[in-house]
Amino acid sequence: MNANVRDTSNPTPPVDVQQRPDSARDAAPGSQAQQGAAGAGASPTFSPLYQQIKGLITQSLQAGEWKPGEIIPSEVDLAARYKVSQGTVRKAIDELAAENLLVRRQGRGTFVATHHEDRVQFRFLRLAPDSGEPHHPPSRLIECRRMRAPAEIARQLELRAGDGVILIRRMMDFSDRPTVLDEIWLPGALFRGLTAEKLNEYKGPMYGLFEDEFGTRMIRAVEKVRAVAADDMTADLLKVPKGFPLLSVERVSYTYGDKPVEVRRGWYVTTEHHYQNELS
Numbered sequence: 001m002n003a004n005v006r007d008t009s010n011p012t013p014p015v016d017v018q019q020r021p022d023s024a025r026d027a028a029p030g031s032q033a034q035q036g037a038a039g040a041g042a043s044p045t046f047s048p049l050y051q052q053i054k055g056l057i058t059q060s061l062q063a064g065e066w067k068p069g070e071i072i073p074s075e076v077d078l079a080a081r082y083k084v085s086q087g088t089v090r091k092a093i094d095e096l097a098a099e100n101l102l103v104r105r106q107g108r109g110t111f112v113a114t115h116h117e118d119r120v121q122f123r124f125l126r127l128a129p130d131s132g133e134p135h136h137p138p139s140r141l142i143e144c145r146r147m148r149a150p151a152e153i154a155r156q157l158e159l160r161a162g163d164g165v166i167l168i169r170r171m172m173d174f175s176d177r178p179t180v181l182d183e184i185w186l187p188g189a190l191f192r193g194l195t196a197e198k199l200n201e202y203k204g205p206m207y208g209l210f211e212d213e214f215g216t217r218m219i220r221a222v223e224k225v226r227a228v229a230a231d232d233m234t235a236d237l238l239k240v241p242k243g244f245p246l247l248s249v250e251r252v253s254y255t256y257g258d259k260p261v262e263v264r265r266g267w268y269v270t271t272e273h274h275y276q277n278e279l280s
Helices: 032-040 049-062 075-082 086-098 152-158 196-201 206-214 232-238
Strands: 102-105 107-110 127-129 139-148 164-174 177-189 220-229 245-255 259-268 273-275
Touching: 049 075, 049 086, 075 086, 086 102, 139 196, 152 259, 177 232, 196 206
Parallel strands: none
Antiparallel strands: 102 107, 127 273, 139 164, 164 177, 177 259, 220 245, 245 259
16 A cells, blocks of 8 residues: 655645655545546546545555454544645545445544444435334345346346346335335355355344455445336235335445445335435
8 A cells, every 4th residue: 555645735745755746646546536547548637635545545444454343543543654634634534434434433433334333224225114213124035046147137247147146035024014125136256155044044234244244345326216016026025916006226236446246126115114315
């Protein structure tokens, strides 16, 4: 990891900072800005210093230097490590906390976020009851099997058609009523050893299992939401009439490096629930 980045917020740069051409100095090696420019065959683009530090911290998270749930070094220690001001580090950490990769805890420090925290779980489950507090419902496994990737799933997971994938179907019950039918597709090579028995034995959230057992952390997702009519299979599993109006949510989840690691298709009964998203 290259810690020789230049703090432009300090009018007198540290004496041990290596002097480089402006284009190299403004984008730390391995930064997203530099990688994107290199991939496009264009000149390196300017990246603010705090963004460079954010990229270096993210690289350490991706490499597993600090595990989910662990405390990271203090802002003072990170500032010394990267030879920048504490304010620059604070701004980088603020963004990572806003993206739910880190969690600040008053009086305790900054920790790597984990899918076992309620605030992180509810990032990926946006269904809320029309009355009462949101809660994470129990789930029932319907099936878990390995198969060859259909063409569309392979495309979304950036696999080759026919590569091995895992298909999981499960039901989530709210107030003892079938409410969410999930169809989950995972890369087989990344989730070797995932079985129905392991899913049934694990008592925490599914993303927590992926994090604990397979070292895969979901850090962002892209969703498409539309209204659909229940077909024979979904009507039977959700205990609604065929043609019943459902909310369809299709999600692609990504880990570090914008690598897709899950395709999830969900069908939601919304007679007593709604899809809630907070925009800011």
